[in-house]
Structure formats: C-alpha cells, structure tokens
Amino acid sequence: xxxxxxxxxxxxxxxxxxxxxxxxxxxxxxxxxxxxxxxxxxxxxxxxxxxxxxxxxxxxxxxxxxxxxxxxxxxxxxxxxxxxxxxxxxxxxxxxxxxxxxxxxxxxxxxxxxxxxxxxxxxxxxxxxxxxxxxxxxxxxxxxxxxxxxx
Numbered sequence: 135x136x137x138x139x140x141x142x143x144x145x146x147x148x149x150x151x152x153x154x155x156x157x158x159x160x161x162x163x164x165x166x167x168x169x170x171x172x173x174x175x176x177x178x179x180x181x182x183x184x185x186x187x188x189x190x191x192x193x194x195x196x197x198x199x200x201x202x203x204x205x206x207x208x209x210x211x212x213x214x215x216x217x218x219x220x221x222x223x224x225x226x227x228x229x230x231x232x233x234x235x236x237x238x239x240x241x242x243x244x245x246x247x248x249x250x251x252x253x254x255x256x257x258x259x260x261x262x263x264x265x266x267x268x269x270x271x272x273x274x275x276x277x278x279x280x281x282x283x284x285x
Contacts, residue, residue: 175217178245185245192219192251196258198235203228208256212239223253233258 172191173181194212201210208223221241223229233239233256243253 175212175214175219178219178251179217181245186247189242189244190251191240191242192221193238193240194219196233196235196237196239201233201235208233210239212241212251219251220249221251221253223256225254225256229256230258 171188172193175192175194178185178190178192192212194214197211197213197218201208206225206228208229210221210223212219212221223241223243238259240257241251241253242255242257243251245251
C-alpha cells in the first residue's frame with residue numbers, strides 16, 4: 135500500500151475558530167442587551183446623554199395621587215430625596231396589587247428625551263405592610279382580666 139497523503143488540519147482549525155468567534159459574539163451582544171443599570175433619580179437626571187441609550191432600573195416612592203391606570207398601563211410619579219420622576223408603564227401585565235400611593239416601586243425601562251421614564255416592568259412593595267403595628271392596635275383586655283379569679 136502506498137502512503138496516503140496527509141490532510142492538512144487547516145480546515146479543522148478555521149472551522150473551530152469560526153465557531154468560537156460566533157459563540158463569543160453572541161455571548162457579548164446578548165449580555166449587553168439584557169444588562170440594566172440601577173440608578174437613583176438624582177443619578178438619572180445627571181447622566182446626560184448616557185441616560186437615553188441604556189436600559190435602567192429606577193426606584194422610589196409612588197407620589198400620592200399620581201397613579202392613573204388605563205388597562206395594563208399606568209402613569210405615575212416616583213419620589214426620592216425631594217426629586218420627582220414621571221413614569222409611563224406599558225407592560226403586558228397590569229401593575230401589581232401592592233402598587234399604591236406611598237408604596238416603594240422599582241421601574242425597569244428606558245429614559246426618554248421627553249424627560250419621562252418609559253417602563254416595561256414594574257415591581258412594588260407596600261411599605262405599610264412591613265411596618266410595625268401602631269401602639270393603639272394592642273388589645274385592651276389581657277388574659278388575666280378575662281380569667282376568673284381563683285381562691
């Protein structure tokens with residue numbers, strides 16, 4: 135038998151490099167698109183042009199009387215350390231049940247050139263639900279007062 139000519143591994147190396155480069159590119163762009171930065175209202179208003187191109191998370195307290203619901207959408211104002219941010223929420227689900235006046239809310243979305251935050255996700259936590267009960271809520275009678283005296 136004659137010696138078979140050796141095949142060059144160049145095709146294999148080129149194919150491997152193409153696959154690795156494709157996976158790296160998809161990982162980089164997918165991670166970049168899903169990344170969202172948490173900023174305060176003050177930081178958002180001071181970001182300049184960077185605020186308009188990033189996916190952001192902003193938290194604050196819902197301003198009393200500012201909630202206006204229409205179907206699954208809502209407009210409201212967030213307050214944080216004396217700063218106000220108008221938010222327009224347009225999501226596939228209605229705002230959560232805990233989304234009320236003075237509730238802590240987290241809006242996820244983008245900041246528009248119109249000065250309004252356009253949210254696609256909304257989370258809320260009712261602050262009063264986790265606060266300690268007021269002192270006046272303690273029962274007036276105690277167990278000793280309801281038990282008959284024994285002699």
